[in-house]
Amino acid sequence: MALVYQVSTQGEAQIRAALVERGMADLLVHRVLTKGLARGDALWFVTNIRQEATVRVWFGSIGMSQVKICFVDDFGGAGWCRTHPLKGRLG
Numbered sequence: 001m002a003l004v005y006q007v008s009t010q011g012e013a014q015i016r017a018a019l020v021e022r023g024m025a026d027l028l029v030h031r032v033l034t035k036g037l038a039r040g041d042a043l044w045f046v047t048n049i050r051q052e053a054t055v056r057v058w059f060g061s062i063g064m065s066q067v068k069i070c071f072v073d074d075f076g077g078a079g080w081c082r083t084h085p086l087k088g089r090l091g
Contacts, residue, residue: 002044002091003035005053013058015090018065025070027090030078041090042078055090 007013022028029044038045047053062068067086072078080087 001035001038001054002041003038003052003054004044004046004090005048005050005056006046007056007058010058010060010064012056014056015086016058016060016064016066017069018062018067019059020062020068020070022070022072024068025081026068026084027070027080027086028072028078029069030072030075039091041080041087043075 010016027042029042032038032043032045035045035047037043050056067084
């Protein structure tokens with residue numbers, strides 16, 4: 001379950017991500033409205049409560065990122081686009 005907290009500095013992050021266009025993305029993410037809908041790496045519930053998060057993410061440049069992410073509007077479009085070392089570690 002991906003309960004994501006966005007941090008403001010790299011040092012606080014467990015994952016460094018870059019926001020990119022769909023064609024460049026490693027992972028397509030869909031934001032869900034409730035914690036109960038968060039599943040796996042690709043269905044994120046973004047929380048404002050650091051302590052309830054399962055992963056802390058910092059968004060920065062492509063050069064500083066570990067994963068390239070694109071947010072999508074539907075559940076069916078969410079998922080990994082290619083094999084990646086972080087697969088299974090966000091949820």
